[in-house]
Amino acid sequence: MTKGTMCIVGCPVLEDEIRYSITNEKEEKNVYLVNTEPSHTLKKKLEMHNVPFTVIDEWEFENGYVEMDKEKFNIVIVMNKLGLHARPEFLRSFLEEQMGLYNGHVDVIALYYGMCGNAGWDVSQWASEKLNVPVFVFRDDNEEVCDDCIGVAVGGHLRYYEFVKKYPGMFYVTPAIAENWGEYTKELNFTRGWEVMDIHTTKEVFQVYGYKNAVKIDTGLGIGGETLEKGCSRFSEETGLEFITPESGFLSMYPTERIYRDAKAVLR
Numbered sequence: 001m002t003k004g005t006m007c008i009v010g011c012p013v014l015e016d017e018i019r020y021s022i023t024n025e026k027e028e029k030n031v032y033l034v035n036t037e038p039s040h041t042l043k044k045k046l047e048m049h050n051v052p053f054t055v056i057d058e059w060e061f062e063n064g065y066v067e068m069d070k071e072k073f074n075i076v077i078v079m080n081k082l083g084l085h086a087r088p089e090f091l092r093s094f095l096e097e098q099m100g101l102y103n104g105h106v107d108v109i110a111l112y113y114g115m116c117g118n119a120g121w122d123v124s125q126w127a128s129e130k131l132n133v134p135v136f137v138f139r140d141d142n143e144e145v146c147d148d149c150i151g152v153a154v155g156g157h158l159r160y161y162e163f164v165k166k167y168p169g170m171f172y173v174t175p176a177i178a179e180n181w182g183e184y185t186k187e188l189n190f191t192r193g194w195e196v197m198d199i200h201t202t203k204e205v206f207q208v209y210g211y212k213n214a215v216k217i218d219t220g221l222g223i224g225g226e227t228l229e230k231g232c233s234r235f236s237e238e239t240g241l242e243f244i245t246p247e248s249g250f251l252s253m254y255p256t257e258r259i260y261r262d263a264k265a266v267l268r
Contacts, residue, residue, distance in 0.1 A: 004267040010112035016222035021260040088117025110263040114148030138255040155252025175222030178231035
C-alpha cells in the first residue's frame with residue numbers, strides 16, 4: 001500500500017511524460033494540480049484521459065495550508081514556466097528555492113526536468129544535503145542524470161551521445177516542442193538580439209546557425225498521428241527546416257518510468 005504525498009515539479013516540455021506517469025498508475029490516488037498558468041495544457045490532457053483531479057491554490061500549497069489525507073496516496077503536480085530555461089543558472093536557483101518551499105509539506109519530490117545547461121548538477125545529492133525529503137530526477141541505467149528533454153526521450157547520457165553522433169548539426173523536436181513551438185520561441189527568447197521576432201526572423205536565425213534539418217522524435221506520449229504531422233508541418237514552415245525521421249531503436253521509456261517508480265517507492 002502506498003501512502004503519503006509525492007510532489008511532481010515539471011517543465012511544460014515534459015508534461016507528456018507527467019501525463020503518462022499519472023495515467024499509467026493503476027493504484028488509487030488523489031491527484032492535485034496546482035493552479036499555475038503553465039498548468040492549463042496539462043489540465044486538458046488529464047481531462048482528456050479521464051483523470052480526476054483537484055485544482056489547488058499555489059500560495060496555499062507553498063505554505064502548507066492544503067489538507068491531504070496522510071493515509072492515502074496523494075500526487076501534487078506543479079508546472080513551471082517554460083522560460084526558466086533561458087538562463088541555466090536561474091533555472092537551478094529557482095528550482096532549489098521552490099523545492100525548499102515544499103520541504104516538509106510533501107514526502108518525496110520527482111523533478112520532471114533535464115539539467116538544461118547545468119551539467120554536473122545532481123539535484124538528488126543536493127537535496128540529501130539541504131532538504132528533509134528525497135528528490136528524484138531522470139536517470140539512465142548507468143545512474144547518470146539526463147541532460148535535457150531529448151536525453152530523457154532517447155534513454156540517457158550515452159544514448160544521447162550516440163544519437164547526436166548519428167544526427168549531428170540538427171534541431172531535435174519532440175511532440176511537446178512541436179505543440180508549444182510558439183510559446184517555446186517566446187518564453188526562451190529564441191531570437192534574442194534580433195529587432196523583429198517573426199517567421200522571417202526565425203528562419204534567418206536557423207540559417208545563421210547552419211541548421212538545415214530537424215529530427216522528429218516521436219515519443220508516442222504526446223500529440224500523435226495527424227495532429228503531430230500538422231504540428232511538424234507548422235514548425236517546418238516557420239523555421240525552414242526539413243524533417244527527417246530517426247532510425248528505430250533510439251527512443252526509450254526507461255528514464256520516464258524510472259523517475260516515477262523510484263519516487264513512489266519512497267512512499268511504500
